[in-house]
Amino acid sequence: MSRKPLVRECPPTTWYFRQPRYMRYMSREITSIFVGAYCVLLVVGLQRLADGPTAWEGFLLALQSPASIVFQILAFVAAVYHAATWFNATQKAMPLQIGEGFVPGNLISGAHYAAWAVLSLIVLILAGVF
Amino acid sequence: MKERTVQLEVLRYNPDTDTEAHFQRYEVVCQEEWVVLDALNKVKADIDPTLNYRWSCHMAVCGSCGMMINGEPKLSCHAFLRDYEGVIRVEPLAHFPIERDLVTAPDDFMEKLKRVKPYIIPKEKKPISEGEYKQTPAQLMKFRQYSMCINCMLCYAACPQYGLTPSFIGPAALTLAHRYNQDSRDGGRAERQEVVATHEGVWECTFVGACSEVCPAHVDPASALQQMKITSSLDWIVEHLMPGGKSARDTASREDAGDIS
Numbered sequence: 001m002s003r004k005p006l007v008r009e010c011p012p013t014t015w016y017f018r019q020p021r022y023m024r025y026m027s028r029e030i031t032s033i034f035v036g037a038y039c040v041l042l043v044v045g046l047q048r049l050a051d052g053p054t055a056w057e058g059f060l061l062a063l064q065s066p067a068s069i070v071f072q073i074l075a076f077v078a079a080v081y082h083a084a085t086w087f088n089a090t091q092k093a094m095p096l097q098i099g100e101g102f103v104p105g106n107l108i109s110g111a112h113y114a115a116w117a118v119l120s121l122i123v124l125i126l127a128g129v130f
Numbered sequence: 131m132k133e134r135t136v137q138l139e140v141l142r143y144n145p146d147t148d149t150e151a152h153f154q155r156y157e158v159v160c161q162e163e164w165v166v167l168d169a170l171n172k173v174k175a176d177i178d179p180t181l182n183y184r185w186s187c188h189m190a191v192c193g194s195c196g197m198m199i200n201g202e203p204k205l206s207c208h209a210f211l212r213d214y215e216g217v218i219r220v221e222p223l224a225h226f227p228i229e230r231d232l233v234t235a236p237d238d239f240m241e242k243l244k245r246v247k248p249y250i251i252p253k254e255k256k257p258i259s260e261g262e263y264k265q266t267p268a269q270l271m272k273f274r275q276y277s278m279c280i281n282c283m284l285c286y287a288a289c290p291q292y293g294l295t296p297s298f299i300g301p302a303a304l305t306l307a308h309r310y311n312q313d314s315r316d317g318g319r320a321e322r323q324e325v326v327a328t329h330e331g332v333w334e335c336t337f338v339g340a341c342s343e344v345c346p347a348h349v350d351p352a353s354a355l356q357q358m359k360i361t362s363s364l365d366w367i368v369e370h371l372m373p374g375g376k377s378a379r380d381t382a383s384r385e386d387a388g389d390i391s
Contacts, residue, residue, distance in 0.1 A: 004145035005227030005235045010293030018201060022290060025338045089337065093356035100268045 028085045034078035037071075087112040132162040136169055137217040140181065143228050151228060153219070154178075160211055166220060167195050167206040170232075183232035190346055193282030196223050197232055203287035203344045223287040225296075239283055242299050245325050246307035251318030269314040276309035276354055278347040285341035285351050291334055298334040299325060301341035301351035308354035311361075327362035335359070 016022040048059035062068060090112050091105030124130065136158050143151040156177055158169045167185055174181050185195035188207045195206040198221040200214065211218070226234035252263070285301035292298045307326050311319045325331055335355045342352040368375045 002145075003229065003235075005229050006143050006145070006148075006151055007227045008151070008224070010225060010290065012294060015290050015293065019340070021340050021343060022338065025290075025336075025340075029336075089356065092342075092350065092353035093360060095353065095357070097268070097272060100271045102271075 028082065031078035031082040034075040035082060038075040038079070083116065087116065134160055134162050134211065136160045136211055138166075138169055138173065139217050139219045140170075140173075140232070141221040141228075142181075142231050145230055155217075162212060164211050165207050166197070166199055166204075166209040166211065166214075166218065169211065169218075170206065170220070181232075182230045191280060193280035193346075196282045196284050196287065197221065198224055198287065203284040205282060205284070205346050208346055223283055225287055225289070225293040226283065234283075236283060238296065239281075239286060239300070239303070242303040243281070243306065246299065246303050246322055247318055248303070248306040248310060250310060250313060250316045251321065252315060253317030263315040265314055272314070273309045273312035276305050276312065276349060279306060279309075279349050280347050282346060284344045284346060288340035288344040290338055290340070291336060295334055297330045299331050301335075301355065302349075304332060304335075304358065305349060305351040305354040308358050311358075323362065323365065326358055327365065332358045332362060 016026045045059055048055040063072070087109050091108040094108060095105070096103040096108060138156045138158055139153045140156060141151050142148075142154045156173050158172050158177070160169050160172065167188060170181065170183055170185075174183075183195070183197070183206075185207065186192040187194070190205050190208045193205070196203060197206045198204075198219075199206065199209050200219050201221075203223060206220070220232065222228045222232045222234045226236065226238070229235045279302055281302060283302065286292050289298075289301055292300045304326060307322045310316045311322060327333075332355050335352075337352060337356060339352045342350045345351065
């Protein structure tokens, strides 16, 4: 008996609509666009700073426009979501074995969240927020 | 026992007569506590003996009866009818060629399984007279979870990367490579790295995580692959950035030697 297997292709552009978990994955990946765009914004800011006080003032003014504020809020939400997915992944990528048992995964992720909070606090203190 | 009439929509494909697959609807009187596999067995016994599918143990151990049930990769012996409402759509495992009806061709997976050398490659061969290779319970726990794979291929059906890039070695095979790499008796990591640390290996994985969500044996392939990405990255750093760094093969041998102590 000859074989004639039927191949059903995975649709290259619409596959992520098949499953809610694929949509969650894509939403995680899409956050990188906002994170990347915000990095570009920071580089532009550095360039304006190097161009002198007038250019810098203009940049700060542009940051306060409604469109810019909307973008910054979106970028912040995306960055927080991206960071959370990363910290949640640490327990899978870095399991810690002690003797015959493993440290509970939420402790490993929790330690990363704690380090994140402490470092953020230090940055805010250095920036003179408090 | 309570009875329930279940509507099954099953994908059919006959390689002798069909060029495309099509769905066929069956109405089956089932017991409330049955699983989808029981309903398929009822179809084959009483309604349509031409229906083809694989199964063996009926207790989620053999890994033969993997299917897409309402679009989700499942062992059909582990998919209880009581968890489904309305028409239940049964298709062969996604991302594998369909041989006939619900039977898929696992050739690609079997080939990849061989490539990762899923067996112990002893660090040092010793004669039987020297006794067994001993292992502590802690050393066993380091890889035990990853040894629970039943080769059901649900993780391949769940993995969009495998669907889009069929050359990807895939979750189960790479996880087995990790299982042997983690074994204190094994010295074969360097050999496996030639398959693992490549674009077709762990670097094709983008951590969708679907493999771990569908695994009926709770193996967590996603964790194995992320761990192998870390060790492969460390290999690269040692080889390219450290003064006097050796190739990954040498590094692996050195690490393995270190494990003995």
